[in-house]
Amino acid sequence: MKIVVLAKHVPDATGERTFAADGTVDRGSSDGLLSELDEYAVEQALQIADEHEGVEVVVMTLGPEDAADAIKRALQMGASAGVHIMDDAIHGSDALATSAILAAAIKKAAPDLVICGMASTDGTMGVVPAMIAERLGWPAATLGATLSLGDGEVTIRRDDDVASFTIEASLPAIVSVTDQSGEARYPSMKGILAAKKKPVETWTLGDLGITEAAVGLDAAWSKVLQTSPRPPKEPGRVVPEEGGASALVDFLAAGKYI
Amino acid sequence: MTEVLIVAEHADSHISKPALELLTLARRLGDPVAVIFGDTDETVAKALGEYGATRVLTVTDPAINEYLVAPKAEALAQIAESVQPVAILITSTPEGKEIAGRLAIKRGSGLITDATDIVADGTTTQSVFAGNWTVAASVTHGAPIVTIKPNAVTPAPAPTEPTTEQIQVTISEAAKGARIVNSEPKKSSGRPELTEAAVVVSGGRGTGGDFTAIEELADVLGGAVGASRAAVDAGWYPYAYQIGQTGKTVSPQLYIAAGISGAIQHRAGMQTSKAIVAVNKDDEAPIFALADLGIVADLHKVLPVVIDEIKKRRG
Numbered sequence: 001m002k003i004v005v006l007a008k009h010v011p012d013a014t015g016e017r018t019f020a021a022d023g024t025v026d027r028g029s030s031d032g033l034l035s036e037l038d039e040y041a042v043e044q045a046l047q048i049a050d051e052h053e054g055v056e057v058v059v060m061t062l063g064p065e066d067a068a069d070a071i072k073r074a075l076q077m078g079a080s081a082g083v084h085i086m087d088d089a090i091h092g093s094d095a096l097a098t099s100a101i102l103a104a105a106i107k108k109a110a111p112d113l114v115i116c117g118m119a120s121t122d123g124t125m126g127v128v129p130a131m132i133a134e135r136l137g138w139p140a141a142t143l144g145a146t147l148s149l150g151d152g153e154v155t156i157r158r159d160d161d162v163a164s165f166t167i168e169a170s171l172p173a174i175v176s177v178t179d180q181s182g183e184a185r186y187p188s189m190k191g192i193l194a195a196k197k198k199p200v201e202t203w204t205l206g207d208l209g210i211t212e213a214a215v216g217l218d219a220a221w222s223k224v225l226q227t228s229p230r231p232p233k234e235p236g237r238v239v240p241e242e243g244g245a246s247a248l249v250d251f252l253a254a255g256k257y258i
Numbered sequence: 259m260t261e262v263l264i265v266a267e268h269a270d271s272h273i274s275k276p277a278l279e280l281l282t283l284a285r286r287l288g289d290p291v292a293v294i295f296g297d298t299d300e301t302v303a304k305a306l307g308e309y310g311a312t313r314v315l316t317v318t319d320p321a322i323n324e325y326l327v328a329p330k331a332e333a334l335a336q337i338a339e340s341v342q343p344v345a346i347l348i349t350s351t352p353e354g355k356e357i358a359g360r361l362a363i364k365r366g367s368g369l370i371t372d373a374t375d376i377v378a379d380g381t382t383t384q385s386v387f388a389g390n391w392t393v394a395a396s397v398t399h400g401a402p403i404v405t406i407k408p409n410a411v412t413p414a415p416a417p418t419e420p421t422t423e424q425i426q427v428t429i430s431e432a433a434k435g436a437r438i439v440n441s442e443p444k445k446s447s448g449r450p451e452l453t454e455a456a457v458v459v460s461g462g463r464g465t466g467g468d469f470t471a472i473e474e475l476a477d478v479l480g481g482a483v484g485a486s487r488a489a490v491d492a493g494w495y496p497y498a499y500q501i502g503q504t505g506k507t508v509s510p511q512l513y514i515a516a517g518i519s520g521a522i523q524h525r526a527g528m529q530t531s532k533a534i535v536a537v538n539k540d541d542e543a544p545i546f547a548l549a550d551l552g553i554v555a556d557l558h559k560v561l562p563v564v565i566d567e568i569k570k571r572r573g
Contacts, residue, residue, distance in 0.1 A: 013503075013522050017387045037504065095369060096362060118504065124386070125371045126352060127359030130327060134360040139435025141326065143352055145497070158326070160352070161451070161498055162269065166440035167326055173435070179487075179504045180497050221368030221399035225381065228392050233548055236534075238541070241555030245563035248535060249571075251551045255512060255533065257457065257479055258568050 002056045003045045004083075004111040006102060006129075007038040007074050009067035010122040017122070022217060023224030024092050025122050027066065034070040037117035039077075039184035044147050044177050045115050046078045046185065052149065056080050058109060062090065062101060068200070075195035076187030082200035083109060089205060092217025095123075099131035101215060104208040106136065106174075113154060114174040118143055129176040139169035145180040260288035261313075263343040265334065265354065266306055271298045273305045275454045276349040278413035280406055281309040285416060286378045287345050291315065292420075293337060295322050295330060303422045310416035313423065321429040327353055328433035331360035336427050338365060343401055345380065350405040358405045367400030374410045374509075374530075388503065388522050389529030408453040409509045444498065450482045452499060457481030458510045460501055460528070463488040464517015464538060464557055469495060471561035472516055478568045484508065484528075486518045502527035516557040520545025537561070 011017045015030035034042075042059065049055035059074035061067045062085040071082035085105055093101070106114055119126035133140030144156030144167075154173055158165045159180075169175070187195070205212060213219060239247045252258050262284040266277035277292070284290040292311040294302060296318060303314040315337060321329040334357065338346060346361065348354040350372050362369035373382035380402050384393045396402070452458065457479045461472035463486065476483045485495035487502050501508055503526040513531035518524060520536070520543055528534070529548065536549035537557045546552040553560055 013388065017390070019391065023393075095359065099359075099363070121503065122387075124503070125355065125359075127355050127369070127371060130356035131359040131363055133328075133435075134331070134363045137432045140328065140356075141436045142356060159497060161444070163441045163443045165326075165438050165442075167436050168439050169436045221362075222370050222395055222397045222402075224393055224395045226394040230385075230390050230392060230529075235547075236550040236552055238546060238549075238552040238554060241553070241559065244537070244553035244555045244560045245567065247551060248537075248553060248560065248564050249567045251535060252479070252512075252564075252568070253571075257512060258571055 001052070001054065001113070002058065002109070002111040003048060003113045003115060004106060004109050005038070005041050005045045005057060005059045005074065005079065006114065006116045007042065007059050007061050007070045008035045008120045009033070009061060009063045009070035010035045010120055013121050019227040022092060023227060024217065027064065032066050032069060034073040035117060035121045037119060037121055037179060038070070040177050040179055040181050041115045041117045042074045042077050042079060043184040044181055047182070048149050049078070058083060058111065060105060060109065061085065062098065064091070071200055072195060073187070075198045076191045077185055078191055081198055083203060084200060085203045085208070087205045089212035089216050092220060093215045094220035094222055095125055095127050095131060096221055097215040097219060099128050099135060101205070101208060101210060102128065103132045103135035104210055105203060106132065108203070108208060112171045113149070115147070116174065116176040118176050118178045129174055133174045136174070139173040140175070141167045141169040141173060142176045144175055144177045147175060147177050147181060261291045261341055261343045262288040263291050263293060263334070263338055263341055263346045265348045265357070266292040266294050267349055268294065268298060268302060271302050273302060274349070275413065275451070276406070276408040277306070278309045279408065279411050280347045280349060281306065281311055282411050282414050283376050283406060284347050285310045286376070287380065288343070291341055291343065293317065293334060303420050307418045307420040308415050309413060310418055311420045312418055314420045315423050315425045317425050317427055319427050319429055321434060324438055325434045326436035326438060327356045328360065328435065329429045331357045331364065332429055332433045333425070333427040334361055335364040337425060345402045345404065347376070348403070348405045350407045355405050358403050362403050365400055365403065367403050368397030369403045370395055370397060371405045373404050373406050376404055376406065385530055388526035407507060447483070449476060450480070452482045452484060452506050453508055455482035455508070456511045458484050458501070458508050458512070458531070459514045459516065460484035460486065460518060461489055461495070461516050461557070462486035462518030463492070465489060465494065467492065467494040468558070471558060471565070474565050475514065475561050478565055486524050515545050516561060518545055519543045520548060
């Protein structure tokens, strides 16, 4: 069986993240890495591969040249091959175009199962897995705190505020997993060396039968009008342990919470 | 007639506060038409009418509760086809965002998620990069589909007498792919909803796993309890209460962070709180940079004194 893991290369959240002049995320201003939340998706795919015979894990990313680092990391963790969708025309694509490109690439790769993270750590929309499913007409079992593969189907546990749900879907299906699904493994030295020999294909829009005019910033159906940094907060009052409790009580009284 | 479609979430016919917020924002754009999923009683239409809903449309197709997300998106698309709203507003929950994403494809409309405001011309405000940037954006194609974060606006009444209607929808086989085979209701904490609470008291690594003081302080202040990812990962508090990038985003009047260092992952979920108090033993914890009041101390020493003093003052 074949599993495709969708992985995004994002600016490091612990660094200084900014916008480029065209209102898109500036990918040059800080170091990029495999989105932490996608590591959980890679991990779940690798666990399925560990537990079942003949599972191929293909990591797929969409992004400029640097995004190859996200593929590299997943290959080091243990994925078997990579697909890098790269085309200058993609820059600035919205979630609609992104989901259209990925849906076309998934069709081409023809996996049994697609595993995604719960959201990217930069855009944080969390909508792309559902949108890909919508385009492919596949079942979407999203936001799994657990994921298990059965005979021709997958099962997840999805938690919300009021209940915990068990969701089943027949393959082929797309799933997403949360950061509750289990710590992602670190690449071993053996994995790092092995990754260098693993195949990575580069696909362009032409390979996917998508026209340049259908994607990118100009084709986006929403537009960023303005970006502004949040003004720095005025430093507050800091008190030591002695007098700390009465400072807090006074603060609460002043705010009429008592 | 200019109509705006909103999805009104409810629990056992009790309309959620975020639904009233959607109605309040929708009125800036047109006449709000509220869609309700599932069986309800007549009090629902009345409650929605209090906040300006001119029509209440109810969908009770059983597929809504038997399959994940997709049937709701399909039902909404069919409703939108007949209503032809100028915009569709949905609360920014994980499910709400997935519905919105599917609907954007079905309707051929642009999509904006996690807005904290929307004005009459459709311009939205979003807080991004862990709350460090503010973005103004608008949809440029089709009737905008926008998901709105809870607490974006204070619900303002505008009483109307809404008409009510049961809507028949046709759910396709393709929308019945993800089967809900079991659901286990969670026990209610009896405290306010985390994303709706005016006061949130959160505990982190510094609790050492003991949330007694956190819960007691939340209770004397009538607030909700939250937890940092470190505390949730350690198994000290349930994931449903996690505040941060992969949990809830809260924006209460008062946020008290106890034993939380304030990593970027946590700040993303609470940075826009109106007032912030931090209690932490480490005077270099990044949370202090956000705090209006910082107390460098062990929360287990300070909070019990505070709780006692509050009780004493209230007699």
